[in-house]
Amino acid sequence: MRHLKRTLGHLLALAALTASPLAAAEQSIADGQYEIHYNAFNSSFITPEVARQNDLVRSKYRALINVSVLKIQDDGSKQPTTAIVSGQAANLLNQAQQLEFKKIDEGDALYYIGSFRFTEDEQLKITLSVQPDPNQPAYDIEFDQRFYVD
Incomplete structure (x- = not known):
């Protein structure tokens, strides 16, 4: 079980580094007190096993942040720290989906x-x-990021 969670971390890092139109490189901001890393990618980049283990939905029409x-x-x-995370994804017509974030602690x-x-x-x-x-x-x-069906 611990191995599968570590695998998720490795897959998320891999997705961030993938040179493909399906994923953006990892992005971050820092202010001397905190570093916040973020990226978005197709959910099909993670394996079915990792998705099941972490209760994530894989689909060619679904992305993960x-x-x-x-x-x-x-x-x-640098020490991993907890945070309150919220957000939304909006299309060009400003139709927004509220994002619910799941905490994965390894x-x-x-x-x-x-x-x-x-x-x-x-x-x-x-x-x-x-x-x-x-x-x-x-x-x-x-x-902003453009997404393509995998």
């Missing part, structure tokens, strides 16, 4: 995975709100 938050320590090291790695539907050759605006500290304002992240 992966968000991870690292707290930058005084010594410069101990030494922490991911928030959300999913949404898309149609062939669809441009979507992804809007994320990531709040590592509930006493501080959230980080607002926006990016």
Whole structure:
């Protein structure tokens, strides 16, 4: 079971690095206190076994968004940290799907995975709100990405 969760992390990293129109390279923001990494990719990039293990839906018409938050320590090291993550995916007509994120905790790695539907050759605006500290304002992240049926 632990191996399957680690496999999810490796697959998410692989999806982020895949040089394909189906996936965007990993993106991140940092402010000296936190580093927030995020990417979106077709759900078919993960194996059926990993999808079952983590209760994720695979489909050629469904994408996943992966968000991870690292707290930058005084010594410069980075520690995975929890956050409140929400967002939406909107098409060019501003029809939006609210994203619900599932927390996947591997101990030494922490991911928030959300999913949404898309149609062939669809441009979507992804809007994320990531709040590592509930006493501080959230980080607002926006990016556009085109999705293709796999």
